[in-house]
Structure formats: C-alpha cells, structure tokens
Amino acid sequence: MPDVTRxxxxxxxADRTMxxxxxxxxxxxxxxxxxxxxxxxxxxxxxxxxxxxxSGCGKTTTMKLINRLIxxxxxxxxxxxxxxxxxxxxxxxxxxxxxxxxxxLFPHRTVADNIATVPRLLGWDRRRVGERVDELLHLVGxxxxxxxxxxxxxxxxxxxxxxxxxxxxxxxxxxxxxDEPFGAIDPLNREALQNEFLRIQAAVRKTIVFVxxxxxxxxxxxxxxxxxxxxxxxxxxxxxxxxxxxxxxxFVTEFIGSGASVRRLSLTRLESVVLPDWPTVEETSDGETxxxxxxxxxxxxxxxxxxxxxxxxxxxxxGEDRRPGERLPLLSPLGPRDSLFxxxxxxxxxxxxxxxxxxxxxxxxxVVEMDTLxxxxxxxxxxxxxxxxxxxxx
Amino acid sequence: MPTRLxxxxxLTPLCLGLVLLVLALYVSSQPRDxxxxxxxxxxxxxxxTVKHLELTGVVTAFILAVAIPLGVLLTRRWARxxxxxxxxxxxxxxxxxxxxxxxxxxxxxxxxGVNQIAVIAFVLYGILxxxxxxxxxxxxxxxxxxxxxxxxxxxxxxxxWRIELPLAVPVMLAGVRTxxxxxxxxxxxxxxxxxxxxxxxxxxxxxxxxxxxxxxGSVLVAVLALLxxxxxxxAEDFLRPRGL
Amino acid sequence: xxxxxFFAENWTDVLDHTVAHAVLVLQSLGLAVLIGVPxxxxxxxxxxxxxxxxxxxxxxxxxxxxALFGLLITPLGLGSAPSVVALTLYALLPVVxxxxxxxxxxxxxxxxxxxxxxxxxxxxxVTIELPLAWPVLLTGLxxxxxxxxxxxxxxxxxxxPGLGNLILDGLATAGTPFAVYLTIEGVxxxxxxxxxxxxxxxxxxxxxxxGRLGA
Numbered sequence: 035m036p037d038v039t040r041x042x043x044x045x046x047x048a049d050r051t052m053x054x055x056x057x058x059x060x061x062x063x064x065x066x067x068x069x070x071x072x073x074x075x076x077x078x079x080x081x082x083x084x085x086x087x088x089s090g091c092g093k094t095t096t097m098k099l100i101n102r103l104i105x106x107x108x109x110x111x112x113x114x115x116x117x118x119x120x121x122x123x124x125x126x127x128x129x130x131x132x133x134x135x136x137x138x139l140f141p142h143r144t145v146a147d148n149i150a151t152v153p154r155l156l157g158w159d160r161r162r163v164g165e166r167v168d169e170l171l172h173l174v175g176x177x178x179x180x181x182x183x184x185x186x187x188x189x190x191x192x193x194x195x196x197x198x199x200x201x202x203x204x205x206x207x208x209x210x211x212x213d214e215p216f217g218a219i220d221p222l223n224r225e226a227l228q229n230e231f232l233r234i235q236a237a238v239r240k241t242i243v244f245v246x247x248x249x250x251x252x253x254x255x256x257x258x259x260x261x262x263x264x265x266x267x268x269x270x271x272x273x274x275x276x277x278x279x280x281x282x283x284x285f286v287t288e289f290i291g292s293g294a295s296v297r298r299l300s301l302t303r304l305e306s307v308v309l310p311d312w313p314t315v316e317e318t319s320d321g322e323t324x325x326x327x328x329x330x331x332x333x334x335x336x337x338x339x340x341x342x343x344x345x346x347x348x349x350x351x352x353g354e355d356r357r358p359g360e361r362l363p364l365l366s367p368l369g370p371r372d373s374l375f376x377x378x379x380x381x382x383x384x385x386x387x388x389x390x391x392x393x394x395x396x397x398x399x400x401v402v403e404m405d406t407l408x409x410x411x412x413x414x415x416x417x418x419x420x421x422x423x424x425x426x427x428x
Numbered sequence: 429m430p431t432r433l434x435x436x437x438x439l440t441p442l443c444l445g446l447v448l449l450v451l452a453l454y455v456s457s458q459p460r461d462x463x464x465x466x467x468x469x470x471x472x473x474x475x476x477t478v479k480h481l482e483l484t485g486v487v488t489a490f491i492l493a494v495a496i497p498l499g500v501l502l503t504r505r506w507a508r509x510x511x512x513x514x515x516x517x518x519x520x521x522x523x524x525x526x527x528x529x530x531x532x533x534x535x536x537x538x539x540x541g542v543n544q545i546a547v548i549a550f551v552l553y554g555i556l557x558x559x560x561x562x563x564x565x566x567x568x569x570x571x572x573x574x575x576x577x578x579x580x581x582x583x584x585x586x587x588x589w590r591i592e593l594p595l596a597v598p599v600m601l602a603g604v605r606t607x608x609x610x611x612x613x614x615x616x617x618x619x620x621x622x623x624x625x626x627x628x629x630x631x632x633x634x635x636x637x638x639x640x641x642x643x644x645g646s647v648l649v650a651v652l653a654l655l656x657x658x659x660x661x662x663a664e665d666f667l668r669p670r671g672l
Numbered sequence: 673x674x675x676x677x678f679f680a681e682n683w684t685d686v687l688d689h690t691v692a693h694a695v696l697v698l699q700s701l702g703l704a705v706l707i708g709v710p711x712x713x714x715x716x717x718x719x720x721x722x723x724x725x726x727x728x729x730x731x732x733x734x735x736x737x738x739a740l741f742g743l744l745i746t747p748l749g750l751g752s753a754p755s756v757v758a759l760t761l762y763a764l765l766p767v768v769x770x771x772x773x774x775x776x777x778x779x780x781x782x783x784x785x786x787x788x789x790x791x792x793x794x795x796x797x798v799t800i801e802l803p804l805a806w807p808v809l810l811t812g813l814x815x816x817x818x819x820x821x822x823x824x825x826x827x828x829x830x831x832x833p834g835l836g837n838l839i840l841d842g843l844a845t846a847g848t849p850f851a852v853y854l855t856i857e858g859v860x861x862x863x864x865x866x867x868x869x870x871x872x873x874x875x876x877x878x879x880x881x882x883g884r885l886g887a
Contacts (some may be wrong), residue, residue: 136570630738
C-alpha cells in the first residue's frame, strides 16, 4: 500500500497500529439492530482516519466507544497496545483529544481556561500550563495576547472551532477524536479551517479519528477512509485513492456518487505535479518581441509575467497572422497547495481553458490545462489504478 | 453607562428610603394613644423586623439546602423517570394556599413549637421555585458542553461542580430570588400562629382598629420585600458567571 | 365525630364559602382584564410606557399579600372591597404581561396586510390583533387565576369572603378535633377550585383558539 504514507515522513512508525477495534459491538436495550456490529479496525499511528457514512450509521458511536463515552456491549478497544478498560475512563480520556461539532467550549471560562482544561487535570504546574496555552493559540493561528482572556461568546464560529482544536491538543495527546469538527462552519471558512488543520497535523502528527458525513471532507482530510453502512458495519476501509478508483459494490459506489473520478482530482496537489511548458512574455516586452513570441507558439494565449516573474495577465493571439491582442487581467493564480480539483473549479468559474500556477513565493511555475484534467478524469474513470499518467508526479 | 448603572442600582433604595422617611414623619406628627404607642415604638418595630429577617433567612437557607441537592439528584440520568412526578406533585402542592398550609400544620401538629411549624410551612411553600429552576437550569446546559467535559477526562463530579452548576447559576438565581420574595411575604403570615415578624404589626392594627399601626406595619413589610427583591437582583447580576 | 360526619353537617357552609371564594376571584379577574387589556393595548407599541406599566405591575406583585390587604383597609375599610382591589392588583401583572407579549408576538405582515386591505386601526385591533393574541392572554388568565385562588384565602383576615374563613375558624378552634376538619375543608376547597378552573381553562383554550394556533 504505497499510498498509505501520504502526508507522513518516509519510513518512521507509519504502520504501527495506534487504535485497534476488536469485534466491537454496541447494542442498545430495546433495539433489534446493533448500533455497532462486531467492528474490527486497525488505525495506524500518525494518520487521519475519517469515518464517513449517512447519519445513524454508527460512526459517532464507534468514535465514542474509543474514549469510553459509550461502553461497548462486547468487544475490545486497544490503544497503543493496551486495553482501554485498564485505566479509569477519566484518566483514559485525558490522553485522548476530543472535539465535537458544536464546539462544546465552556461558555463561562476564558479561551485560556478552556485550553488549560486537560493540562490542569493532568496536574501540570501553572507556568507550564500558561506556556502550553500560548503555544497552542499560536499553533491554531490566534494571537494569545488578544484571545487568551476572551470568552467563547466573543469569538466567531471559526475562531471557536480553532479554540476547540487547541483545547483538544491541550494535554499533547497521541490520539484525537474529532466529531464533525467543522460541520457548523460555513463552506468558505470550513475549507480554510480544513487546510489549516492539515497544516497543523503535518506539524503534530497525531493519530486522528475524524468523523464526518461529507464524502468530500472525508477524502480531503483522510489518509484512510472507513465507509460506514447501516448498523456500524464498515463496508470499505482504504486510502481515498483506492476507494475512489475501486469502490466496493453497491452502497459505497452509491455513497461516493457519480463524481468519484472528479473527486480524485482533489487528492493531487499542484506542488507535486510537473507542469508543461507555456509561452510567456515579460510585461515590459516591446511589440516586436510579443509578435515573435506569438508566432513562435501554437497556443491561443501568451502568459504575461510581471515583476519577480509573477503572472499578471493573458495575451490573446488572434487571426491567421497570429497578432497579439488586448491584454486580459489575471487575478488569482493557483498556489502549490491547491489541488487539481481546485484548478478545475477555478477554470470553470472564470470560464478559462487554462490556469497559471505559481510557487510558494508567487513566482510563475507553469500552466495547467483543462484538456489535461479532462483526460485525467476519463482515464481514471476507466479504472486505471496508477495515480497519474499525463501529469507526472514530481 | 456608569451613571445609568448607578441609577439602576440606587433608584430603588432611594425611593424606599423616601417612603420610610415620609412614614416616619407622618407617624411622629400624629397624636398617638397608648394602644398605638405599644406597636409604634422603635424597640418593638426593630424586634419584629429582626424576627422577620431571622425567619426569612432560616427558611431560605433550608429551601436552598433541600431544593438544590434535590434538583441536582432529579437531573441525574438515573432519576429522569422520577423528576416528572415529583415536579407535578410539587406543582399541585403549590395550589395549597400559604395561609392554609401554616394553619393546617399548626392544628394538626399541636406538639410542635410555632417557630418550627412556621419554618416547615414556609420551606415547603418556597421550595418549588428553587427546585424547578435548579432542574431547568441544569437541563438547559448545552449537552455538547457536558459531553466535551467528560470527553476531556473530567470526572462526573467535576463536571457537575465546575461545568453544570456554574452554567445553571443564572436560572437558579432567578428561582432563589422568587423564593426569597415569596418567603418574605409568607413570613408576614406567621403572625396568625404567633410566630412573630412584621405581620404582628399589621395584625395589631387590624385587631385594634388603629389605621396608623396598620399602615406602618403594611408599609414596613412592603418595603422589606422590595428591598430584598432589590438585593437579590443585584446578587443575580454579580453572581452570574462571566462569559454568559 | 369523624370527618365525614362533620362534613355532612357543615357542607352547606363549605359550599357557600367556596362559591364566595370563586366569585371573589372571578370579580377580581374581570376587573384586572377591564383595566389591564386597554392599558396593554395603549402601551404595547411604545418602549417607555410599556416598561413603566410592566414595572408597576411587577412591583405590585412583589408586595406581600398581607401588607397589600392591610394598606387597602385604611381607604376601603374591612370586608369585600379591599379584598377585590388587592386581588385585582395582583392579577394585573399576568394579564398585562401576557397581553403585551401576545400583541407583540404577532406577525407584522398580518397586521400590515390587514391595513393594506383598508381596515381601520380599531377594526384591525378588534378583529385581527386581539383574537390572535387571545391564546397568550388566556395563559395569563390561567396563571392569574391560580395565583388569586391562593391569595384570596387571606381575604378572610380582613373580614373578606371566601374559604379563608374556614381556615381561620380552624385556627380559632385549635386544640379541638374540629380545627383540623375546618382547615382541611378550607384548603381542599381551594385546591379543588384550582383543579376545576384549570380544567375549565383547558376546555376554553380548546374551543376558542382559532385553528392551528392551539397550544
């Protein structure tokens, strides 16, 4: 499984199992169907595993069985090789970060007190707690000076969610459980929070169980995805690439929906892609140079670069004689962290057939074309398992 | 804003002080006979006021000591089937008039002292608002907050003390304020069974047909009730956890 | 003498007091509605007068019943008069508050469309606003009734009518077996009235609430 290591350093303890669910079953009295039915699952250390499925499928119940907010009817949960029932539930939970959709911040406590909850429960001294709070606020992108003393009510939804994540990281747990942590955030901010969380995860490398009902989020966030059907049965447990390329029959195919081949585009980031050459001209070039460049290429547009090789516009090439026309402005080039799906989205939005890509410093790197993406979608939909054919991974 | 706050807090005691001043001036300007003199001397009035406040304090303390733990117990998960019937019973009990309750206990338990009877009757009568608001206050605490507290490894006891009760405080305080006002009023009825308090002054006025005494007693009871309501209102503002 | 024997002898007394109790409460409620509803209608749209009305009504409810009865004896003498006035004053807060809330909760679009169809201010009030606010007002009356039934017992202390007289008779005969019987009759009569009135309100609510508005 080469793809499993996506987002983790080479080698390391990538395949060590952190959480092992062993024939885990939860039945509620008076209900004929089990909420979770004999579920066995290994969750590797340092990865994000997303639990995804329709509501009532048992994904949240399964998550709560891990930190014993719900006790199983039968079966075992092993955390880092040890049965979770070996220690009292509160002690266990202090080692497991926990955040939920509504945030669950304590409204009568300041941001700092909220984040300090677990460190204090663990008996850290005052100075260490204070340092930890500031460190975590920095990590989630909130200025400690400004936000330490605020109350949750004085924060926006997105800020509350960041504090929720910081609070879950409070005791520096190896494992984090997140139940739709971004579910209550509007789509625009949700995407920003997702990206930021992935950035944080790249730095902290926790083992994370991430529950969501949104397939797109599961694909974006998950190193592995567990797709839940009814009664807490996992229908497929694999990397996003393999689930999209080769979904299990029936329910999974249906749940992923018809956009699977398009969705796979979101798995590849532009930074890992070699981009084809494209004719460019300097912003300061004179008319003769422009005409020469236009004639020297078979493309319909030339890319105009400004100061520091930043893409600033497109120059259309028209007519039989390939005459350069009026320059069109280029507002927002794609960055290295954008995915191929973002590229497609961008092109559809501005109604273009190509989009400029820049590196982390905003310098021109290349151009991604609609035709390339289209081919990629078609070949992948045909079931080709390899990760890329036309665009080579860097 | 500060002047407005000051006005809000200072207006009530100013008005009540003014009422007391007018009353004092009026009473001292009137000729008084011996019967009136017996009720309208400062020693007697102060002793009745102190007794009134004592009874109110003791009753309120008992109400809190019974209603809050009971409310907490009734909101625990294992008690959810009991809380409905208990509240229903308490509501029906509330239909019993305060005067009826105190007299019923007096004539039924002749062996008990009047003070004991007064305290029992008024505690029973004032318990419902605190009990109901404790339950309501704890129930309105966001489930997600309680769940995250548990999920982070707080013990159930810590969750109750540090999360649930502080978050229930505003609603509970409203109940306590109601109970206080009810208690100040019902304690005035203690005079019917000889338990004393400022109700004595009103009763003296009625039985001796002395309007001066009657008005003094009534005004004092009313001022006391409004004053305690005002104090409770301030306590509500200051005891409410910040951030809510 | 057992309680049934005792009751068999004085049940007419009990009935008289019960009826008097109910009449006292209903009189006061009627007065509270006659005063409270117009005052609410006049003030519910404007902030300061509305706050003043609610403040005064709240203040009245804070004054202990024995004190309010006592204060009213001076101008009104003993008997029914101070009782009716005191109970009316207590009923004002639930009546006024619920009328104001009921009127303010109405969908402004409904009122606006009524005006737009050419209905006059008065007509809108009588045919649209008050009927729509009725369920909330009814709840206020229900609360007020339960409140007054209990407080009315104190009327007996100022020589007023009602079941409080049985309770005070019980107190006066303390030490005799009749004391408990009399008190129980008084208390039970009030509880019974409370239950009866509550049932009555449930029925009225069911039959007077337009369509889907029913609670």
